[in-house]
Amino acid sequence: MEKATEKWASKVNQLIIGATQKEGGTRNSVIKVGGATTLPFLHFEGVIPNSPVIAMEVWDMEPPDWPAVLKEPFGDVLGDPVEWAKKCVNEYGADFLCLRLASTHPDTKNNSPEEAATTVKKVLEVVSVPLMIIGCNQAEKDTEVIPAVSEAARGENCLVGIAVEANYKTITAACQSDGHSIIAESPIDINLAKQLNILISDMSFPPEKIIMHPATGALGYGLEYTYSIMERSRLAALQGDKMMSMPMVNFVGQEVWRAKEAKASEQEVPEWGPIASRGPLWEVTTAVSYLQAGADILVMCHPKAIDSVKKVIEELMKKE
């Protein structure tokens, strides 16, 4: 019997994160994402040149709401982004980091853009893996912080964000002048995603340097909504919609570790099983679902979960 395969007209954009010395940066390696000519892991149908990647979260302050089970693997480095980054790379084998500048949020420490820029510089000095840098998720404050940190990381070809409709102009301009790629976030809607891509591209920013974040819902918290939007986005890319051909990122850790299933203690809900494995499992399940939806980058937290998902990716990328 003949295999029924789909021939797609187009493909997902390919994007490189990080710059080695040759490219004007100081990284030892780069990350390549995107480029697929088919739906996730359908190797018999098309080419999937790059494997999905995991960026490990590093904060510039001790995360106030993390449960003990998530804090435990990091021990005393939690308040120190430099040591934290080193630990992720050296101990947990991270090849891509996501530096979250949570301390700049007006509700936390309200740290200045200059302080954030210093942190970025230090982290870039101590680790040589490519870097994703995100602000504090407050659109207004991010417009002050991102230009400063973008400049501090100039030439390193980072992935910078998060641009939303309210602040995309400033963030796009910063990424444009410092040579970074950008994360464009829109709230679980294929049209809004495309609109933001158009707005960013209309500022003469190359569309190939945009990564979409269609918002992320944890397992049990709207995952299926994001899933279907991502699937539709991927189909649009394969059908040749240039304004939807961007690779996609999901902030899995950030969402999962807010869910009560990952956090609630064994005393509270004994029937849910041991807390030590419950959270990581929740993160793994969420992450694997997004891989199937078409995620190119997963931003994750727990080392155990990251290990498991890496193995899953390895299996899924096997062509036979």
Next chain:
Amino acid sequence: MEKCKIIFYPWKKEVTVPSGTDLLTAAIRAGVNIYNSCGGEGVCGRCKVIVRKGEVITEPTGRLSAKEKKKGYVLACRTTCKGRMEIEVPPESRLEGLEILTEEAKAKRLVGLYTPAEEVEKGPEVALERVFTHGPLSTKLYLEPSPPTLEDNVGDLERVYREIRKGREIPIMQMGLANIKKLSKLLRDSSWKVTATLGNRNETTEVVLIEPGDTTNKNYGVAVDVGTTTIVAYLVNLRERQVLGAKACYNPQVDFGEDVISRIIFAQEKDRLEKLHHVVIDAINNLILGMVMEHNLTLNDINGVACAGNTTMIHLLLRVPPEYLRKEPYVSTAGFMPVIRAAEVGIKINPRGLLCCIPGVSSYVGGDITAGVLASGLDDLSTPGLFIDLGTNGEVVLGNKDWLVCCSTSAGPCFEGGGIKWGIRAMKGAIQRVEINPSKDKVNLCTIGKGKPKGICGAGLVDCVAELMKSGRLNRAGKLISESSKRIREGEDGWEFLLVESKKSLVDQDIVITETDIKNLIHSKGAIYSGTEVLLKRVGLSFQDLEQVFVAGGLGTALDVEKAIMIGLLPDLPPEKFTFIGNSAIAGTRMCLLSHEAMRKAEKIAGKMTYVDLSTEPEFMNNYTASLFLPHTDINLFPSVKKLIG
């Protein structure tokens, strides 16, 4: 059954309802009005309330943010009560009537609205002269019946009937007892020279009035379009078939809610229905009186009024409770209202004068659309055509002589100037044409009547947004690009574009377009475009299959079709396919006022139109968000615009 007591804050209003009642219903029972525009379906997300105390059962909803949920917010319509409870209604959810609306809040809601009756331009009528047999709602006949003799001794009434029927085919004729009582004396006192006013009450012809002498030269009627936002009236000489004057005012019901749904909710209590009914009748009476005085007539010379309006407006006009219009399965009390005496609802014309309402199609597509289709001639086309009404409800009709389908897109009032900072109706002084010279950063304007500008009408708004886009001053999401022009500045309502400096305006203030205005227009045009898309898809057609597109609405005396395409309001078709027909509802109503035949045709149109409920079309929301961009998220749908903006 178990009862629960609920207290609504901040008014501390108490109500006791059976356990399991939803909070929206309980609130209405308590006399607390909560904003809600989907009729309690959990869709609009406007009926947010905070549970202060007590236990509730609430359905999950995506309409509340995580932050709101944490604060105890629930949707009143999706939440049922259990036991004693205390509910706080936050300000944004309060639907407040005239008595509680502060002056400031009122001024805000009425931005650009609420001016007294004013002359309006009659609008283009070239395309609208469909030929119907002259047979007005009220006809006057001068009669000289021969006085009775011993040989010819039929009764006075039969004698009048006989005289009327000379050379006329009138099967069913009636006269009311009040007239009959006076008849014999009147005939003799006037030496058998009288004028009879005949009224068309559906299939029956009524002798509405008998007057002494010949008054046939005094036979006038009024055509009224009762819009959600605007009321327009034409004074018509019924004998000469001439429009003598036109006046318009904003619908004062706006005080009680911007859209039909909030007015239906408001009308749920009896005295409030009365209020809504009264204000609209008062407004109509003012318009009529104004025109009557200007033309040196008396109210007695007005023998008939024909009204078109959306179904809710007609219900409120006739003081028929509109409650069930918004409840599943959404039926009206009547689509075809009978012809009644105008005095019965308080319209002040000749006390015996008639009121007829143009029949509607469904709860959300009313007689104004029937009248519009009648005026456009869509129902005579042999190939598919489109009729778009750029009004508050934004109805769209698709079809030809064999079939008609329609939908209502809830576009909002911006085409009539509502909700726009400097928005005004299409009247003298309204900016209608805007041109921006990008290199000199200059604006050229053209107003209706060529005088100094005092505001901007719908057509001008469309023009302005298209020009801002073309000249690179507006991005495709509708945000002004501040560095592109010195005219872009931060005003009290956020970013704005300066159209007219105060010294050049009639109002001694700067006339501006704000980002909010632009956003409103984008929402309106998106609703119209995506509604049309869904309607076409439903019958398996595409825009390219359309031979003719009629664009109606009181947004100006003309509409630049290419600019309307540029912003994505109208589909990208060759300009020659479009005909702008202005206020077609009033044009069609005037036809019905003047011709019984036209009225029969309107009934046929209403009878054969199929209503498509967009809220049950799963694709609509997706199409809608895609259309909230300039001109559209998918630029390939607008090839001519793509060429222009690259």
